[in-house]
Amino acid sequence: MTIDWNHFTPWSALIGGVLIGLSAALLLLFKGRIAGISGIVGGLLQRKERGDFAWRIAFVLGLILAPIGYRAFSALPESHIDASWGVLVLAGLLVGFGTRYGSGCTSGHGVCGISRLSPRSIVATLIFMGIGFLTVFVVRHLLG
């Protein structure tokens, strides 16, 4: 392992992270809800009571419109999706099913769960991060 100093961006990572934490803090303190993206989106697919729908849509809309809002002030940083179409679809299916089956993703388990020291979330984060490391190792260094 070598550190990729050219791409390592500690300050913007920390500032962006604080914003993500602020968002989670606001949702928790004002609405009493956990800012877990897979849970918020997954709830839209469940037939729940009526009052539970609009806030989820509004939150997801905020996420979708974030790049447009960012663009109003500054050039949007480039993003690169290198996965092929087939791999992309498989990955999407796995992320969608897996996060719902495991009750959380990087935000719900990783950020909110670790923030409240939930043993379930700490275990979940160790697993999906460990498996993520392993998957990239297999794809890039064993098959690649």
Place this chain on the structure above:
Amino acid sequence: MNIVLSFAVGLIFGLGLIISGMSDPAKVLGFLDLAGHWDPSLSFVMAGAIALGAIAFKLASRRNASLLGRPMQIPTARQIDRRLVVGSTLFGIGWGLAGICPGPAFVLLGTGATKGIVFVLALLTGMGLFEFRRRLQHSNA
């Protein structure tokens, strides 16, 4: 108020993802590539987010209701079961394959990238399969 707040909170979350670089799947994969040329940025994102989150949960633990008078809905499950392990494993494989988790997926959708749109459709299909499976089990039970 409720809707405006939720929208603003989603917007702040999305801006955080963009500023931190986590809406770029290549950067996320740079973090997950421990054996290669490693970009530790994602761990700094987590540290920043958890620092704020920890304060918020500390404050929330002293309250019975949110500032808008809603009940605090904090998960109470403590059991580490098969579902948690299997679900997190499947998620980890998908995350490692494309470098995209649910939050960044919706930001990528907003950039208009075709691959972002396709990923979100696949993600929603995966979540739909979970719902389908659950309803099937409920109707059998």
